[in-house]
Amino acid sequence: MKAVMKPGTGLKEIGMVLAAAELEGLSAYVVRDGDSVAVCMPGACGAEFESRISRLPGVESAAAFARGFKIVSREFRSGNTVVNVSGVRIGDGGTVIIAGPCAVESREQLMRSAELMRECGAHMLRGGAYKPRSSPYSFQGLKEEGLRILSEARERFGMPIVTEVMSPSDVPIVAEHADMLQVGSRNMQNTALLEALGSAGRPVLLKRGMMSTVEELLLAAEYIASAGNRSIVLCERGIRTFEHVTRNTLDVAAVAVLKDLSHLPVIVDPSHATGRRKYVKAAALAGVAAGADGLLVEAHPSPEDALCDGEQSLSPPEFADLCASVQRVAEAVRPAGSRGVGGEL
Amino acid sequence: MKAVMKPGTGLKEIGMVLAAAELEGLSAYVVRDGDSVAVCMPGACGAEFESRISRLPGVESAAAFARGFKIVSREFRSGNTVVNVSGVRIGDGGTVIIAGPCAVESREQLMRSAELMRECGAHMLRGGAYKPRSSPYSFQGLKEEGLRILSEARERFGMPIVTEVMSPSDVPIVAEHADMLQVGSRNMQNTALLEALGSAGRPVLLKRGMMSTVEELLLAAEYIASAGNRSIVLCERGIRTFEHVTRNTLDVAAVAVLKDLSHLPVIVDPSHATGRRKYVKAAALAGVAAGADGLLVEAHPSPEDALCDGEQSLSPPEFADLCASVQRVAEAVRPAGSRGVGGEL
Amino acid sequence: MKAVMKPGTGLKEIGMVLAAAELEGLSAYVVRDGDSVAVCMPGACGAEFESRISRLPGVESAAAFARGFKIVSREFRSGNTVVNVSGVRIGDGGTVIIAGPCAVESREQLMRSAELMRECGAHMLRGGAYKPRSSPYSFQGLKEEGLRILSEARERFGMPIVTEVMSPSDVPIVAEHADMLQVGSRNMQNTALLEALGSAGRPVLLKRGMMSTVEELLLAAEYIASAGNRSIVLCERGIRTFEHVTRNTLDVAAVAVLKDLSHLPVIVDPSHATGRRKYVKAAALAGVAAGADGLLVEAHPSPEDALCDGEQSLSPPEFADLCASVQRVAEAVRPAGSRGVGGEL
Amino acid sequence: MKAVMKPGTGLKEIGMVLAAAELEGLSAYVVRDGDSVAVCMPGACGAEFESRISRLPGVESAAAFARGFKIVSREFRSGNTVVNVSGVRIGDGGTVIIAGPCAVESREQLMRSAELMRECGAHMLRGGAYKPRSSPYSFQGLKEEGLRILSEARERFGMPIVTEVMSPSDVPIVAEHADMLQVGSRNMQNTALLEALGSAGRPVLLKRGMMSTVEELLLAAEYIASAGNRSIVLCERGIRTFEHVTRNTLDVAAVAVLKDLSHLPVIVDPSHATGRRKYVKAAALAGVAAGADGLLVEAHPSPEDALCDGEQSLSPPEFADLCASVQRVAEAVRPAGSRGVGGEL
DSSP states (O other), X not given: OEEEEOTXXXXXXXXXXXXXXXXXXXXOEEEEETTEEEEEOTTOOOHHHHHHHHTSTTEEEEEOOOTTOOTTBTTTOOSOEEEEETTEEESSSSOEXXXXXXXXXXXXXXXXXXXXXXXXXXXXXXXXXXXXXXXTTSOOOOTHHHHHHHHHHHHHHOOOEEEEOOSGGGHHHHHHHOSEEEEOGGGTTOHHHHHHHTTSSSOEEEEOOTXXXXXXXXXXXXXXXXXXXXXXXXXXXXXXXSOOSSSSBOBTHHHHHHHHHBSSOEEEOHHHHHOSHHHHHHHHHHHHHTTOSEEEEEBOSSGGGOSSOGGGOBOHHHHHHHHHHHHHHHHHHSOTTOTTOSEEO | OEEEXXXXXXXXXXXXXXXXXXXXXXXOEEEEETTEEEEEOTTOOOHHHHHHHHTSTTEEEEEOOOTTOOTTBTTTOOSOEEEEETTEEESSSSOEEEEEOSBOOOHHHHHHHHHHHHHHTOSEEEOBSSOOOSSXXXXXXXXXXXXXXXXXXXXXXXXXXXXXXXXXXGHHHHHHHOSEEEEOGGGTTOHHHHHHHTTSSSOEEEEOOTXXXXXXXXXXXXXXXXXXXXXXXXXXXXXOOSOOSSSSBOBTHHHHHHHXXXXXXEEEOHHHHHOSHHHHHHHHHHHHHXXXXXXXXXXXXXXXXXXXXXXXXXXXHHHHHHHHHHHHHHHHHSOTTOTTOSEEO | OEEEEOTTOOHHHHHHHHHHHHHTTOOOXXXXXXXXXXXXXXXXXXXXXXXXXXXXXXXXXXXXOOTTOOTTBTTTOOXXXXXXXXXXEESSSSOEEEEEOSBOOOHHHHHHHHHHXXXXXXXXXEOBSSOOOSSTTSOOOOTHHHHHHHHHHHHHHOOOEEEEOOSGGGHHHHHHHOSEEEEOGGGTTOHHHHHHHTTSSSOEEEEOOTTOOHHHHHHHHHHHHHTTOOOEEEEEOOBOOSOOSSSSBOBTHHHHHHHHHBSSOXXXXXXXXXXXXXXXXXXXXXXXXXTOSEEEEEBOSSGGGOSSOGGGOBOHHHHHHHHHHHHHHHHHHSOTTOTTOXXXX | OEEEEOTTOOHHHHHHHHHHHHHTTOOOEEEEETTEEEEEOTTOOOHHHHHHHHTSTTEEEEEOOOTTOOTTBTTTOOSOEEEEETTEEESSSSOEEEEEOSBOOOHHHHHHHHHHHHHHTOSEEEOBSSOXXXXXXXXXXXXXXXXXXXXXXHHHHOOOEEEEOOSGGGHHHHHHHOSEEEEOXXXXXXXXXXXXXXXXXXXXXXXXXXXXXXXXXXXXXXXXXXXXXXOEEEEEOOBOOSOOSSSXXXXXXHHHHHHHHBSSOEEEOHHHHHOSHHHHHHHHHHHHHTTOSEEEEEBOSSGGGOSSOGGGOBOHHHHHHXXXXXXXXXXXXSOTTOTTOSEEO
16 A cells, blocks of 8 residues: 655654554555655555544545565556457557357357357457366366367468466466466466466456455455566456345456456456346446456357356347447446557566 | 246146146146246246256246245236325436435535535435444434434435435434335344335335345345335345455345345445445445346435444545446446336236 | 453553553553453454454463443442343343244133143243334234233233334333333344333343344343343344345344343344244254353244244244253253352343 | 155155155156165255254154265264374374464474473474465465474374464475374365365374365265375364454354264364454353363464464463363263274274
8 A cells, every 4th residue: 555645744743654654564665756755565455444544644645555465566556557368458548348158069069159249249259168067077178179169260261269377387278279378267276277377478357266266356456467477457357245136246346446456458258147037137237337347248049058147148249239238338427538548568 | 946947848847847836846837828938936936946847848948936035026017116205206317316425414414415415416315324233332313303304405406315214213204204214134034124114104225135146135135025015125235255355245136036036126236335435336336237226325415424334435426427328338338218108006 | 352461561551551552543541450460442443453462471361341331331240130020030140941932813812822822831931012123014023912912911820021113102001011022133233122121120132133233132131121120131142244045144243243242141032033934943042052041943833824923933842942952952061050140230 | 855754665765865866857766775774865964854854754864965976974984083193192082182373483383382391291293384374474384394394293292283284285294294184264265275185194183174064064074085095194283253252253063063974083272263362261161061172272382472373372381271071071971981982994
């Protein structure tokens, strides 16, 4: 956290902030930048602490600098990061739509999907070759065969590919075929995997664990960044709560919180967040209205035949309708001419 | 739940649905409406059961008809209900903004609030005279004096008033001064209060309990409706989860779920949902994008001086900015000419 | 919170604690008691803050004194409170078993229940006359007729009665018939009801809200205590979490936390906590092992015929087995001769 | 799930169960075993479904057979599995205590810990060489050096060692030094790791994810079992809820649920469950009272100096007191002569 002091603040006020840091068990140091004075507390975090600091006499503003994450924090980089995935720019003010089926089921299914998604307006194609499943007896994906099908679709339809990687030892082969590597919700704190992605040479799509706080998501991103890879896109995909009418609960405010605490792009997965086709559109529009840089949407040529997650997959007409509505909401929330303000890291 | 059968469906398929109901321990009966056949299961509910039924052979569609709520359900009334609060119509396709301070603190504070809110574009004024507080030692509100101040603000600025009522015995006096009576989150399952509101003669704003499911919220509304009062507006205000970077977690998809299951208007309270001023706007826009009929926003002439909830109250310029953005998003999500489709109940 | 300083601590260390309080926005004052020095912070609370304070140089120990509750706190009274319910003493080191059906269904059912419960070893009888139900169409209890049946059972079997009260206006009539008044989970923050119980003239059994924190439970107790009634027994009955294999999740550690923060007796309701007959015994024994002063158990002469909660009600043989096991565990966790150490408030 | 039918049940009743399975989208088959008839539904699960099936006419009992787990289920093996860890038998009716510091910090610290733990009554030694940390900048463990220190402690004090493994590629080296391999909460759904443990040749201690359901825990165990390793001990270590007065919420009823659904031993980690030294004992006794086969406890020669988790580590006298109390409660809940009833798998 960085507490910026008001001009002319005396030693007593600065001392109070230093004492606050010590009380938290944190190191703190005073930074002078021209006329302004600030107190930096590298490990400080939490809404409550931030609000307490900001109410101290002499403090002009206190900005979070959450415990342990540095490279991915706003203090590290005040402008927005733009992640370039083989030409598709995520985080530059536009709304990138990544769509496709839950799993790559066959060559035919994926080609048909890719064609339909592109027609409807998707910018990137998603599809699982390695599938994390709760049960060892469920369909685990086509694995390498799936990767080859994804590669072929990229060539044929000119859309970058994102697909999940589940083990450090699979990072090289997935990186060879895909444009972007996805870390799934269940593996968000698989630190061996996060570290391996540091040298993957590909952008990473990091999904929030269904049971993870915003801070833990940023710390997971910090693992990747500190291992050498700063091309990271964060994804809010719903958290687990007591409410079960939807599969998860979309934490839409987390989009704003993440954009506030970090310079990384943030996208929303309305499909896993709701788990029910008829609520996907509302969740998608909510995410865009809250400031998301893009969407990750499950769509399938014929959802009723899908091998997994058919209940939450959109049909092509539903997906086309979603894309059109997203466009209108994105224009409503983004000031004209705002695209392109960020820079690539 | 109502399962509509495909044309020409035979006895075997209908029998399967009846068996499903019996297995749930529910009564079920076959309804013929012209050529179409449906199976009604009054107490059936749940996403999982609905999806199971909808996959049965011969079933064209299955629509939830959640356990125990009838009058407030979509099956009871397919069109949207419009609640008329002294001339302000909630649920007719527009976006109603209700704003004001957490608590009525003084005559001056409320008059200043009302004037500023009206200038910024609010349609109704909120303010607590009776305050539910976790601690008996916290400020409990000005009570009757607060009601009189609210009444005066209504007369002077021509805005309908909504304020909370906490006890059955207070219903008459609050109904005398306010245009709409609010049930707070902590009292959502206070059934004695809900029943008393059945004969209050005023519309009710029913806030979701921070720990209550969507189904429980609809059942609470059913208590009011079955006691004689159908002018009810539902309010999603954030639920309690493990995430504490925001005060609560806005369950934005619940807006779509509630509009799907019920004909009642739904508004969103982004102030309690986030608890932090800087995230209120994102949550508000997300709510509108998800289909909310309005917003309940805490704003204060000088938030830093507020006796309660100052951290989540918007300043007048922040509130004016919010109103302008809400307008743009509302236009983006609502088809042109969609206003006025509902009817008053 | 009270921070007790180490002997010989200097001004610098005391000042650090005072600064910590100011940073929290709390008043703090130094108390000298003979040779020892302490800093009292009436509104301070939270595990995190307590741990931070306890790590400060010069601090010997920091004991919570949670925000807003005073009369019910350990600081207010270091010995255990014993609540006397018509001769049954709760909190004196023994394990009081309160048992009976969810609802009073008929005179016959209740008399049979009372007889069986007494034979099996119950000390008090429970049974609902006013039933809080999520749906207005569910059985709402026999009301006054139920109260009369309960009164009769008390006379006939010599067991004190506890039953729920749901509205301030019902307090007098319930207090006339019952020995102890229960506040249900849904009404834990119904402050009008809590205040009315202040002058009920009967001990109160206060159940924790299913999504209320330990601190909120103590604040609810403080409402009753500050309104004049200090005969309060707290009840942990399971909280709402993402896990649904049981109806709720028994927060068994809360028993120890409550006993640590408050001098009031604490009992456990294993029936609502698990919602499934076959897990009730494990939850009951766990509660006793964690230090509970008693149990509130649903048992029914023939659970399969119960009008409500039959799935979680024990049959008479199951209940007798539970009582015997409870006795053994209670002896294992309580030092010999520990009974009777508390005093009535 | 297996539904056992009453003797003499007719086709209609069996058909009803078959229809129920079909409605769930499950395969079902009728099994005749002598005179008795049962319907097996391999993928069926859930308390609600089980209860629905058990209420059908003609059904004598329905026992869960949760979706996807087979080898680890009670149906697969009705007796209790005993896991033998280098001579220490977990699951045979006794209460095994595994204790030690959070992390191996130095040779001296671990030797001192091992000596003290053994004196106090621990059966096995724990200590982290590879530490999963939320932040990449926190202490990550001594790694291989830590493993060597653990090995040395085993030789010197004759206690089997359990330590965490975090990556498939580390399985061989950890298996070389440790007697039992631990999967941490964050890696419970790291399926690559689970599969690698199938051929580790060492028993596995599988900790429940902090926001994973009981069913997901059993499915994770099934991954290990189906990959070839059936020596698995499950560990309940607290789940993440809204309550933050303790670090997590011990789901003590899950012990009984797991013992009901699976034949695997179950232990409890009261240290992570509460996160606060003063509540560890209550949680430990509750776990034993609920039927746990053992405890995993953090203890440290001088908790205030611990590099991690010092707040929840017991001092040697506290640990000795815990061991004595555990013994008394274990005797109270276990029928005399019950040890040794299980068999090794």
